Amino acid sequence: MSSVFAAFHAVRDSIRRHPWWTDSLLALFLTFISVGSVVFAGRGHLDLDISVLDAILVPVTTLPIAVRRYRPLAVLATTVAAETLLLLFASRVPAPVGVIVALYTVASRCERPVSVRAGGWALFAIVVGVIVHYGSQAGKIVPELAVFAIAWVIGDNIRTRRAYLAELEARAARLEREREERDQRAVAEERARIARELHDVIAHNVSVMVVQASAGEEVFDTDPGRARESLAAVASTGRAALAELRRLLGVIRAEDDREGAPSYVPQPGIEYLDELVRQVRETGLEVELSVLGQPRELPEAVGLCAYRIIQEALTNTLKHADASQAQVSVRYVADAVELRVTDDGRGASRVNGEGGGHGLIGMRERVALFGGELTVEAGDGRGYAVRARLPLEEPER
Numbered sequence: 001m002s003s004v005f006a007a008f009h010a011v012r013d014s015i016r017r018h019p020w021w022t023d024s025l026l027a028l029f030l031t032f033i034s035v036g037s038v039v040f041a042g043r044g045h046l047d048l049d050i051s052v053l054d055a056i057l058v059p060v061t062t063l064p065i066a067v068r069r070y071r072p073l074a075v076l077a078t079t080v081a082a083e084t085l086l087l088l089f090a091s092r093v094p095a096p097v098g099v100i101v102a103l104y105t106v107a108s109r110c111e112r113p114v115s116v117r118a119g120g121w122a123l124f125a126i127v128v129g130v131i132v133h134y135g136s137q138a139g140k141i142v143p144e145l146a147v148f149a150i151a152w153v154i155g156d157n158i159r160t161r162r163a164y165l166a167e168l169e170a171r172a173a174r175l176e177r178e179r180e181e182r183d184q185r186a187v188a189e190e191r192a193r194i195a196r197e198l199h200d201v202i203a204h205n206v207s208v209m210v211v212q213a214s215a216g217e218e219v220f221d222t223d224p225g226r227a228r229e230s231l232a233a234v235a236s237t238g239r240a241a242l243a244e245l246r247r248l249l250g251v252i253r254a255e256d257d258r259e260g261a262p263s264y265v266p267q268p269g270i271e272y273l274d275e276l277v278r279q280v281r282e283t284g285l286e287v288e289l290s291v292l293g294q295p296r297e298l299p300e301a302v303g304l305c306a307y308r309i310i311q312e313a314l315t316n317t318l319k320h321a322d323a324s325q326a327q328v329s330v331r332y333v334a335d336a337v338e339l340r341v342t343d344d345g346r347g348a349s350r351v352n353g354e355g356g357g358h359g360l361i362g363m364r365e366r367v368a369l370f371g372g373e374l375t376v377e378a379g380d381g382r383g384y385a386v387r388a389r390l391p392l393e394e395p396e397r
Contacts, residue, residue: 019069027065034062034094054090057082062098068105076102080122087129100151107155119152190362209237269303280314286325293332302390305366306339312363313341313386321345339388
């Protein structure tokens with residue numbers, strides 16, 4: 001079955017790439033019908049006694065259909081002219097199938113004012129020819145006009161639908177480009193913000209190293225023990241700074257910082273969660289903080305990342321969730337720290353950054369910087385949950 005579908009799609013794609021193949025086959029088929037109708041002449045038996053005019057003009061009413069997509073107006077003019085000449089001067093006239101297809105093509109591929117004018121002139125010529133050819137039987141005009149009108153209406157509807165679908169596709173593509181550009185700007189802004197925060201941490205470490213080195217230099221001769229302690233502290237702080245610098249690799253930061261010079265005050269870490277929870281409680285949202293496992297000192301960048309994730313989740317809960325209470329859980333495991341923020345709000349898609357804001361993008365960027373994992377999902381019925389896992393080992397690059 002899959003091979004049949006594959007063959008079908010291959011044929012369809014080939015037809016779309018080379019429509020003149022199908023138009024050529026259509027032209028040959030219509031020519032066969034027209035010539036056959038003239039040869040049999042409606043008497044049910046073969047009659048090859050046809051005039052030269054019939055032999056020349058009958059194929060001309062259908063063969064131009066092969067190029068109908070490329071020259072629709074010229075094809076309509078040619079087929080109408082041939083059909084009219086047959087009506088005026090020939091005794092055997094085939095059904096105007098070529099004219100019908102040509103009129104449909106003009107209506108489906110040309111603008112409505114053009115197709116209306118072209119159809120009007122074509123019908124005028126055909127009506128004159130029918131009146132001359134059939135004389136007292138000119139009542140045949142009505143059914144032929146009805147067929148031409150139906151062909152034009154179908155073609156015009158297809159052109160309108162094609163234009164509508166093209167507009168929808170263009171609009172969807174435009175919206176997709178705008179969304180991608182908006183997401184890219186959000187990612188760039190968030191990366192720049194992360195870079196500034198990490199810069200603050202690195203600057204703090206370097207400042208501590210300078211102070212410790214200066215203190216060791218002052219007591220180098222008088223108190224060698226204190227000097228060695230200062231040098232050990234410098235080495236430890238330097239290793240921490242190098243670790244933060246390695247994490248900083250790959251983060252893009254804008255060269256032109258319009259916000260001015262960055263602050264050299266260390267950023268808050270996970271040890272400031274009590275203060276954060278207290279601030280949120282003052283807004284009226286009941287927040288419960290629980291710490292599981294054995295708390296231990298985290299790298300400053302990891303602590304900052306954990307603090308910002310919890311801060312962003314609680315902020316979005318306040319802004320969008322319409323919640324009455326929230327739970328914050330920090331769990332220390334062997335090689336990572338796991339964060340969980342839940343609420344009993346309405347669980348809408350805009351909570352925690354999944355709407356028009358950049359909250360979720362920012363949290364994902366922060367977690368990805370440390371090689372961690374982030375999941376954001378709605379609860380059963382109500383509520384929202386943000387879960388993050390930040391490894392404490394250096395991520396492999």
